Amino acid sequence: MNVSYQWLKEYLDLSNVTPEALADRMSRTGIEIEDVAIPETGLKKIVVGHAVEVVDHPDSDHLHICQVDIGEEELSQIVCGAPNIAAGQKIIVALPGSRITGNAKIKKGKMRGQVSNGMVCSLAELGFSEKVVPKKYADGIYVLPENAVPGEPVFPYLAMDDAILELSITPNRADALSMRGVAHEVGAIYDQQPKFPSFELTEDKTDSVENYIKVAVEDSEDAPSYNVRIVKDVKIAESPMWLQTKLMNAGIRPLNNVVDITNYILLEYGQPLHAFDYDQLQSKEIVVRHANNGEALTTLDGEERLLTSEDIVITNGSIPVALAGTMGGLDSEIEDHTVTVAIEAAIFNPISVRKTAKRYNLRSESSSRFEKGINPATIATAGDHAAALMAELAGGTVVAGVASQSSLEVKDSIVSITLDKINRSLGTTISTEEVKVIFDRLGFKAEEKDGLFEVAIPPRRWDIDIEADLVEEVARIFGYDNLPSTLPISAAQPAALNDKQRLVRHTRRFLEGAGLSQAISYVLTTPEKAAQYMMRESEATQLEMPMSEDRSTLRMNLLSGLLDDASYNKARKNKDVMLYEIGRVFYKEVTQTLPVEEEHLAGVLTGSLLEKDWKGQPQKVDFFVMKGILEGLFAAYGLTEKVTFVSDNQREGMHPGRTAVLYLGEKEIGFAGQIHPLAAKEYDLDETYAFELNIQAIVEAEKEPTIYEAIPKFPGxxxxxxxxxxxxxxxxxxxxxxxxxxxxxxxxxxxxxxxxxxxxxxxxxxxxxxxxxxxxxxxxxxxxxxxxxxxxxxxxxxxxxxxxx
The missing domain is CATH 3.30.70.380 (Ferrodoxin-fold anticodon-binding domain)
Known part of the structure; x- marks a missing residue:
């Protein structure tokens, strides 16, 4: 989130705190600041101009000759190609010798024979992203407000002298996705209580919201609180400069006064709002429900969406007019002729919003906040503030009352913790009074008795729920750099490898000595590959929300990953591949919730064992080369029971005439053989041999003790x-x-x-x-x-x- 330093100063006294110092303190108390940027940096000699006269260029069909007042005794002539330039406008002028974005220098020159003393600038030429430039000025220059004074630097008018702090917000600190939330955080850091300006909401008592709309929510879990206010007689126009600059500095494009107000409230409170053109709803009823499968809605981006029953929709009683918490419908958007506005202030099921946003690729500022959580205590306040601003900035009249359905119970939550727990966790000796002060700075009411704190957590900090959360809050405000840096004291234990570690290390040394290289494959794979070459029947263990379908299922074999590795090498002209991997596979019974992990060893051999040289021809890998490596490995283990190879012509994915099951005594521990030619073809491999063993069974098997004997004295x-x-x-x-x-x-x-x-x-x-x-x-x-x-x-x-x- 981008946070305006100047905006924060409206709530807190930061006169003695620089933006850089603020960023450092915030980073050290838990919210990382990625960057501090001042938009005017690198720009110079860019001032306000007044276009006194604008005439067409005699030798061009698109250029204009402008006489511009830049605060000097004489007017300055500038040639401009913007289609929206007109006499009487207050414009942005880059003087000769100025620097614009990209470190480009503006010089005095001629355009088609006419002198041009500088340049009339668009916002893009001052470094504003195209995504935030107001639509009205997207293809031309930006027009400043009437009160702009010619000759003065343009940066204060555009809030380019502000410092923008880029916050990296973790999911548990979604309270900082609002200016008020950040103000509470900064206030706690500097021991200040933020002061939020009040607003006055004047309602038309002669008219009631009941005359316009009523709301219904079919399932309270979908929308625990849903509220609508009506503002009539609005006049859609351009937003005032202060509102536009706040939105642009936050990365949001200004559209018109009504939509901009909803976005401003989103930034200030963290409460997403939606403004409907009331007349386009064509109904006096709003119903929140699940969509019907196949139901259609054209969203604000102009795309028609075929909805599913998992989507929550806002309807006019019959048809959808918005996707709840995600995006509004095109048919009810605010337009230039809108007269009556319905303001929606609600809270929606976060899981449903996330799934809908992901399903239709509609991630937005609103959906992001609904997914992570919003402050339930300010839902109604945010809607009221938006209505008051629409009355002020759009000339509207607020209809009395709110159409509402809510099952929310807004109250402080109580979390208990002892002073001993805090000090024991942090290794500190903080006193009771110090802890009380910290809770007070955080805005938490705390009562203490005999070292036990009963802490009332306000709804704006819904991330705090258990003791550990309070310990973290104390640590943050106390200062991580103030915590004692003592090492834990514990009895020294002699280090030694256990049986499994010794066997795994020996296996690695042996196989690498035999010419194999270690590979490490992904544990997550596709459902199809996870089920290949399984050594026993098992259910697949799948992730609920995988990052991709290729990484959605826990593997039940190592071979498929090694075959991928061999295929990757062959595609890069490395045809002689000998790889092994020691790793875990995951088996699960139907009745099990969690899978059972089992340690396996697998190997893949393809190509030639020896390269062709002056001493001889290359030696291709075959079954007996692989069998010899395994027999040498088993001999090195010193197993009391014998490992035998038994022909197996039924194993799926393996050559029926060149595959063997491996038994340790009478227990099956693995298999070895040639990959079936059809299976090898799918991986684009030539003749390939592979094995996979349950190394856990070998670890647990009995082994002969190591007995050293003298070299025989007698000949054999x-x-x-x-x-x-x-x-x-x-x-x-x-x-x-x-x-x-x-x-x-x-x-x-x-x-x-x-x-x-x-x-x-x-x-x-x-x-x-x-x-x-x-x-x-x-x-x-x-x-x-x-x-x-x-x-x-x-x-x-x-x-x-x-x-x-």
Whole structure:
């Protein structure tokens, strides 16, 4: 919000406080000031001029030669191209040598042969945004009021000598979205009570609002208070200069006296108002209700809106004439011929206003305030003040009475807190009297007994509800920089990693040593990607108000995020991608309110493991490369139960012939395999392999203790065996049997060759293994190894009908 320093001075004595000092104090007490700007900065030699004579340029169809009084003995000739220039106007003149916006320098010159001693300026040339320039002067120069004195600097007339403080208002401090709210805040900082000018409302007792309108609210939750005043015999005209400049400095475009008054009240009280052309309502009834699905309303921006039943609308008893708290209807807007005005002062359901504003992209000053909250104590006062100003500035007559329906009970709320709680929270030794003074400065009535404060919070501070809020208020006014800067005292605890932290760190080191790089993906994703590659059935956990549909659902897998990362890399010519991620997924049962978090490990490998160089050809990633990395990782964990790979041809999104389920003992802990070619195509990836594990299950699994052994003193022995087996028999089956029958001295089994093709019959494959034997306490004897090896050979022939080659 933009706050006028000069406007604040109408309520408080700031004669000894500079705008910069005020900004610093406010920032240090909780409301951040983004900037302090003085509009006239950088401009010079720009004065009031009086256009005495205006004639057309003889050599141009749009230029005018103006004789302008700039407060000197002789008139000054200026050539001007503005279409609205006319004799008798008070105008803005940039003298020769002046500087206008953009640091442009104005020089004496000639235009089509005619001398021009300066420039007649529009507001845009003084730095005003096009959004705030009054519509009447949008395509031409600005005309100053009649009382402007030629030759005087123009800045005071346009309030450009004012300082504008740009406040960054947090949602909990919506009370500062009004000049009165800011005045209360500044008053608390400088120990002053703001003084707000009174106004006099004169009603026409011979006429009653009942002769014009009655109001009804179908659901009091939609509009807890709805009030309408009638002002008749108004004359629509341009607003006075003081009102226009206040609006422009606040970033609002002046339109006409009636609309400008409603915007002025919005700025002063924080209370949005709406002015209807009463005659265009074509009814003596206003009904506030929910819209019917498909009901149409053309809003002030000229767009026809098809409404939904979630929208609250203001109707004339039958058809909508405004979207409550958001925007009025085009058919009932204030126009030049308006004679009677209906002023709406209300409070609407903030959630409904927010949803409507978002649905139709109609965020405005009004909707912003309704969303965050308004002061219920000033609803009626704001409407009365607006009516009084319309009588004063638009020549209207205020009809007696207010058409109203309200269920609001406006009263102070009571919050209790002890002095001990305040000092304990802030680490201070503030006395009872000091706390009383702080509450008094804030405008809170407080009664204290035995260290317990009963604090009455006025309706203008609806953000204060609990003890912690009062602690914050005391801290703000006492001064954050006055709080003691002592460190908390606690017993020193020796630092150590827990089991999970150790395992996660080890996993990272191992995978990075194997060539994978860590990735961190978004936890939020689309509903479709969240449900991919799930390791168990689960309901999706969706955000109620996501920032985008792409980030609306908590993930239930890590793989989809890693596939996005791999796709991103491939699109940028990085085809060799090996990534891993350790993170949480979120599962939820139908009966659960909150999801269960589970730690997972996932990886994606695509492209080549080794690059082509002078030593050899590139090596493409395949299932066995990935399986080898996982087996090495599991071996490093030292799990007491064995991890086995079991073929899986049913997993959605995975290749049916190149995917395995991973079991730790008999518990499923994950899967590994090739991403289905159709799924890979959706991510624009080539042949890609991936795995995902429940690392939480591995953390909780039993592990062998680490036992250090000396290097064996005795030599080992090896035996090689080549087997012709059915192609349906897996390596895991053969290895398990070899270990089972291999004897006490068999320490490892390694597959070193697989062959299918020429000289091998169809349906068969050749598999060759090296069996390593070692006796750590004695030298092996040939007979022991041969005997154990024969047992293995016989078992293989008997169990799987292999042929030993």
């Amino acid at each position: 022995m090896t035996r090689d065996i080549a087997l012709l087996v059915d192609e349906t028999i897996t390596n895991q089956q053969l290895v398990d049997l070899i270990y089972k029958k291999g004897g006490n001295f068999l320490v490892s089994v390694r597959l070193f060759d697989i062959y299918q093709g020429k000289h091998i019959e169809d349906g068969k494959k050749s598999m060759a293994y090296t069996l390593s034997y070692l006796n750590p306490t004695a030298t092996l004897v040939e007979e022991e190894v041969s005997k154990a090896f024969d047992k293995v050979t016989n078992a293989l022939v008997e169990e799987y009908q292999v042929v030993v080659r």
